[in-house]
Amino acid sequence: xxxxxxxxxxxxxxxxxxxxxxxxxxxxxxxxxxxxxxxxxxxxxxxxxxxxxxxxxxxxxxxxxxxxxxxxxxxxxxxxxxxxxxxxxxxxxxxxxxxxxxxxxxxxxxxxxxxxxxxxxxxxxxxxxxxxxxxxxxxxxxxxxxxxxxxxxxxxxxxxxxxxxxxxxxxxxxxxxxxxxxxxxxxxxxxxxxxxxxxxxxxxxxxxxxxxxxxxxxxxxxxxxxxxxxxx
Numbered sequence: 649x650x651x652x653x654x655x656x657x658x659x660x661x662x663x664x665x666x667x668x669x670x671x672x673x674x675x676x677x678x679x680x681x682x683x684x685x686x687x688x689x690x691x692x693x694x695x696x697x698x699x700x701x702x703x704x705x706x707x708x709x710x711x712x713x714x715x716x717x718x719x720x721x722x723x724x725x726x727x728x729x730x731x732x733x734x735x736x737x738x739x740x741x742x743x744x745x746x747x748x749x750x751x752x753x754x755x756x757x758x759x760x761x762x763x764x765x766x767x768x769x770x771x772x773x774x775x776x777x778x779x780x781x782x783x784x785x786x787x788x789x790x791x792x793x794x795x796x797x798x799x800x801x802x803x804x805x806x807x808x809x810x811x812x813x814x815x816x817x818x819x820x821x822x823x824x825x826x827x828x829x830x831x832x833x834x835x836x837x838x839x840x841x842x843x844x845x846x847x848x849x850x851x852x853x854x855x856x857x858x859x860x861x862x863x864x865x866x867x868x869x870x871x872x873x874x875x876x877x878x879x880x
Contacts, residue, residue, distance in 0.1 A: 654687040661872035663803045701797050704744075705790075707736040715739075741786050744793070748784055748810055784810070787834050787857050788817045791841070794860045795819050795829065795867060802868050803875040821874035829870045845869045 657670050669690075672683055703711055709729065716724055716732040724732075788810070796805040809823035817834065821827035831842040833851075842851045845866040852863055860867070 654690045658802070661802050661868070661876065663875040665804055697797075697800060701793065704740050704793060707733055707740065709733075712736050741789060744789050745784055745786070748789065748792075751809075752784075752811060784812045784817065785834060787839070788812065788832055790857045791817075791832050791834070791860055792819060794857065798861070798864050798867050799829075799871045803871050807875075808871070821871060827874045829874075830867060843867055843870055846873045 655669055657666055669686070671677065672679070672686065702708075712729060712733045713724060715736055716728065720728065720732070722728065792808075792810045796808050799805050799808050807822050808829065809820050811818045811820060811823065811825075815835070817832040818825075819829045819832070821829055828844045830844060833840045833842070838853065839855070839857065840851055840853045841860065841863065842849050843863060843866045846869055850866065854860065854862075
């Protein structure tokens with residue numbers, strides 16, 4: 649048996665995917681072979697997610713060498729490897745930033761007819777030019793990935809979205825202004841983050857972005873309140 653369970657279900661905080669997994673243990677549909685196979689997939693998926701996160705934060709030598717060999721014609725020396733380590737790290741961040749910015753720009757054309765008549769607390773940019781003037785920083789993207797990693801333990805991380813503006817960077821559930829998870833205030837040298845837990849909004853000062861992991865409990869609580877609302 650593995651030291652850690654391949655599946656956990658929290659009766660207070662769960663999402664649609666976890667409910668679907670739990671249904672497989674129903675007596676009428678119980679299939680040991682399917683469960684064993686699925687357990688393996690869940691285990692490896694969790695491991696792969698951790699490895700991917702690690703590679704984005706600190707590219708491994710193997711990953712750097714693989715990319716370097718594809719674009720560099722010379723011999724991969726130690727100095728070349730050191731150079732490409734930083735280049736790979738920067739390229740990965742640029743890739744995420746570009747994808748996020750593309751999504752933000754396309755959001756301008758999204759139909760907002762489902763929004764209610766209440767004032768929008770976080771209005772979208774009114775034009776492509778205004779949106780383009782807002783640059784999502786590397787620190788904000790790093791924070792976004794950390795929040796996704798934290799949220800992946802309790803919900804579908806693909807439903808955690810980022811929306812930047814000039815005063816702060818918002819991280820939302822389902823890219824909905826009325827489902828704020830947290831707001832990143834990274835405009836000055838002092839970093840702070842506001843977390844919208846069920847008990848209310850609370851602002852936390854942090855020394856560096858990685859300190860977001862210390863806010864794991866309130867961030868997960870903020871995410872679960874929307875995930876459970878979706879189920880109801």
